Amino acid sequence: MDRLSDSSVGDARVAGDADGIDGPVRVDDPSYLVGVPDEFQRLWTPHRMVYIQQGDPGHEGCPFCVAPTLSDEDALIVARGEHAYALLNLFPYNSGHLLVCPYRHIALYDDATPEEVAEIGSLTQTAMRVIREVSHNDGFNIGMNQGAVAGAGIAAHLHQHIVPRWAQDANFFPIIARTKALPQLLGDVRAALADAWPKGDA
Incomplete structure (x- = not known):
């Protein structure tokens, strides 16, 4: 040398x-x-290039606008209400990580109508009960990232996160390896939650 x-x-x-x-x-x-x-490990995720290349997809390409036009299985939708619906996060923090979205393409929580706010809240409560029944989790993280600067991956369409938490889920994988271990496939999680969702309950 x-x-x-x-x-x-x-x-x-x-x-x-x-x-x-x-x-x-x-x-x-x-x-x-x-x-x-x-000191870094690499987790290659080329499927996410669509978000990088397209940026904000706009109303026509918004995944939360497209999802309700697909079958529940294809869109990973767990439940549909009149003004909002619940679906699995394609990039979950934990198994059972749900998103609750209004059908309407709005960006911010204060853009939502009283009817949308009420149904987002109702879907969130039902989701908590169903996840607890199916997964026996110990707690939840629930919240909205409002705007790209606040961490919203798809800032143009309002969505609320419901993340089940377990007492032992913060292990060395995410802390050291920046990797999440997910024990169930998304399709299996969707089927389990949809089956346990109260019939006729948005």
């Missing part, structure tokens, strides 16, 4: 190089860094 002096490379250092010596290395040869490990 052709090493440079500390003064010529500044802070450019790679720990544990081929010689087993820590210290400054050449930075004018990018090929040296090929294959050098770092």
